[in-house]
Amino acid sequence: MNPIEGHLPSRSPLHDILAPTGIAVIGASSDSTKRGYKAMVGLIKDGYRGEIYPVNPKADMILGVKAWPSVTSIPGNPQLALICTPAATVPGLIAECGRRGIKGAVILASGFAEVGGEGAELEREMMAKAEAHGVRIIGPNTSGMFNLHHRINLLALDNVKPGDVGIISQSGNMLLSLALEAQHNGHVGFSTYVGPGNQSDIGFNDYLRYLGEDEHTRVATLYVEGFRDGRKFLEVAREVSAMKPVVVYKSGSTEQGQKAASSHTGALAGSYAMTVDLLRQSGVSMVQYSDEILPVAEGLGLLQKARGKRVAVISDGGGQATIASDRLAEAGLELAELSESTRAQLREVLFPQASTVNPVDVAGSTDANPSLLATCMEIVAADDNVDSIFLVGMFGGYSVRFAESLLGDEMRGAEAMVDLANATEKPLVIYSLYTPIKPPALRRLHEAGLPVYASIEHSVRVLAALGDRGQHLAQYHSHARTAAVEPLPALDAMFRQARAEGRDLLEYEAKQLLREHGVVVPLELVARSEAELAEAAARFGDTPLAMKIVSRDILHKSDAGGVRLNLVGEAALHEAREAILASCRAYDPDAEIEGVLVTPMAQKGVEVIIGVIRDPIFGPVLMFGLGGVFVEILEDVAFRAIPLSRHDASSMVDQLKARRVLEGARGEAAVDKEALVDLLLQVSSLVEAYPDLKELDLNPVIVNADGYAVVDARVIVDRETDVSDKEAH
CATH class of the missing domain: 3.40.50.261 (Succinyl-CoA synthetase domains)
Incomplete structure (x- = not known):
């Protein structure tokens, strides 16, 4: 089924x-x-x-x-x-x-x-x-x-x-x-x-x-x-x-x-x-x-899925139990925390020196009766904290290694494992170092549809796939994806104008696109003259401000000397404007300069980057990652196809290797994850509404416990593809 x-x-x-x-x-x-x-x-x-x-x-x-x-x-x-x-x-x-x-x-x-x-x-x-x-x-x-x-x-x-x-x-x-x-x-x-x-x-x-x-x-x-x-x-x-x-x-x-x-x-x-x-x-x-x-x-063909990622390991050798634990952790799986009732039942059947803390090490208890491994599997399978069971060691080879008389016990153990597999929905995965020689007990398991592997690594990869699939299926019906927003006529006109002029959206236009579709964007003013700059100074008062060049020809503002920060008071604004204009004209004498953008400085927080590309193979794709060295050096980013579901957006945040930075490392407050997820969904929903939007880059966005601030926004306009072709597609 x-x-x-x-x-x-x-x-x-x-x-x-x-x-x-x-x-x-x-x-x-x-x-x-x-x-x-x-x-x-x-x-x-x-x-x-x-x-x-x-x-x-x-x-x-x-x-x-x-x-x-x-x-x-x-x-x-x-x-x-x-x-x-x-x-x-x-x-x-x-x-x-x-x-x-x-x-x-x-x-x-x-x-x-x-x-x-x-x-x-x-x-x-x-x-x-x-x-x-x-x-x-x-x-x-x-x-x-x-x-x-x-x-x-x-x-x-x-x-x-x-x-x-x-x-x-x-x-x-x-x-x-x-x-x-x-x-x-x-x-x-x-x-x-x-x-x-x-x-x-x-x-x-x-x-x-x-x-x-x-x-x-x-x-x-x-x-x-x-x-x-x-x-x-x-x-x-x-x-x-x-x-x-x-x-x-x-x-x-x-x-x-x-x-x-x-x-x-x-x-x-x-x-x-x-x-x-x-x-x-x-x-x-x-x-x-x-x-x-x-x-x-x-x-996956045999077992289909696991309920989750909590694995109980049962081993007849401490070294291999340790290896299994290492590989499970690396694969994103968890060692299940066995209940006290489960541990008590294990203590009743195992030698006193056995470890009943997961991974369970039978410590010689099964040398004379290998079918006891099946008993241990039955005990842990009844534990609600366990999603799957991983048997690690030499099962199937006791009669080879110790005495032929143990073959009957191993076969009885194999039958008990088959019965358990039929009685539980929890996957049973077996690693045995005797797998290559295919002893009778392992052949019986395989014939009954239990996977038996000769590699701990392969076994763990199967367990990880079962856990991932189980979680995906459990959340499948909650994966409703966000619908595209309705395009606004004024914003459509803005894109058409940019196409006609052969340029991308200016920063304030990109932020207008975001703002009109529910993204929280800080107040900003464009000063095209000294008089407008004085009005901006009066509007913001003593608030520390950032100033950036507004030019269709200067995309990398910092490289051109087109950014000044922590400006307070009208005099500082006028001085910064003169310096920015001089630097940008020296950087590109032919650049068309509209003015400068003035906006309050963002509060302290964690820098993240949100980007959108229209991939030629997969269509619109959203990228999320931490900013700074994390994205440039470590490439610690996550991708999802647009449109996203809320689960997709949340999983992007959880996927990052450096997610602890967002969770509040070194005493810092955790960022508002729900606000960040909302932002990812809002970006996802607006992209499909505007086919002229070729790329979008919000870098950085400052996130903190109070929400987020979009510090910079860039929208690349598709100036090559015919609009009618895209609408027909």
Whole structure:
């Protein structure tokens, strides 16, 4: 049963393509070195139940199956074509497929957009034919696909067994690595695999939607180099992750990796940190290392979720208990505080020297009776303070290490663990150092659907994913996102004027935009003359003031000497104005200067930065971080796709490594977090209302116990995109 009754808007059209009743193999061959041969072998060996139509004008039979000279000569009704011929032949073949009524084509050839130039033009020609004839394209530059529950194996991979892990991978070698790992593991099987290649037509969002609907897929797993339509993927991931786990490994975490991804698939690789945050916001379970992909997919597929992040560790070795505790803390998990009742029950069954404080160390109590580990698991599972149980040590290997006579006890312990797993919703995760040799007790656990790992690190990564998913699902229905505000005519006119003049919004205009939509902005006055400056001095009296240049041509005011602080009295204002004007004219003699902006100094507090960009892949994205060295050196920032929910905004604040600064470090008062969350939501809600807003930068915003003060605001106007195009989009 799904944890949340979710559904996707309509049935994916990919079902007919990825589970076809007939397949045409264009370029089928009797040459064992050719892909057209391997595909035929894969279909025949796996017992594909549909019709196979090899297409080769030079052969009458291929591997005992009648061949056809062309696509249009096929008498049956194939739904999918596998094209194994060179790139130059593809556009014409796509047109033939369309005329024959074939709905989809898998294109193996490379030499398209990923190489640029003529390849990109060839891909455009291919897509024009596909759109004209109603053919959906998998690839090009794809490794192929399989659907093992329908006995379709176009890769002719050996020893891959059907299961419930769906794989979409932009790397054929990564799929091969996962298949070999699953073969060695012996317990993980696959449902559908697709290599999306260049994603010229069908993209990750389409494949994920299919896996979300596929009854044979329990967990969707993706290796991603780059998205074509990241915005759409986030929306689909939000829906699918409410129904089943979605695991993503995103390559390109470094500048070098991003360059490699671009040259490999022509993909657009954006900021890695931003991508990770946005995918997690949509409920995706991210893995950082490639060897975590299959363990996390298996663990989530078997266990789905944990209620929270409080873990009880039961160990038969102190060293490994310590290692487990370290890794749990690093992963953001908590050692559950066991109740006194739980500890008392543990003391009744364990030796006096055993530790009943989490992590529980049985201290030799199980050497003569390993089934006692199951008893300990049953005791802690009943504790309301525990969300999941982590067994660490040598279970399964007692009969190997000590005496064969312990095998019966281990098997009884395994059965008790299976019974416990069926009786509780709390995940049971087992790490055993004997996992590689697959002793009987561990085989029994695996057969019953309990994940058993040979690595503490992999086990902890699974526990973390279960906890994250449980929390996401628990808050799913409270993730209502803020609606965009209605644009105000006067502000629309302000943007149009800035576009017409080829400039960005001036600071006071940016603050007017914020103020009109509910953001608290300090009073400020623009002084364009000495007389107006005198009026400002009279208005503010003895209040310490800040003065800044107002110029469309000077964006970095401090660099130009365009800022003066802590000014008190009219004389100080006049002196500061003269100094600012002189500095800015020396900095840029041609700069158009409107005047100076005068505003009260902000109260003491913590500097934060709030920014918005319109990412070409993911659309509008909000960034939040601490200001100063934190953002410039440590890059301690959080990202969320706009629009945000209140949970999204709150989690941005909690995500920062330096959040203790906001919580009141060294005796300072904690900042008003709710006011800060309100500000993030207000910024989120106004961005979508103004399509001309390309970037927004509030830096710094001073936050304290009394609220916040927007000290500086900058809005970059989109002067390149046609407004009518954006409104239509």
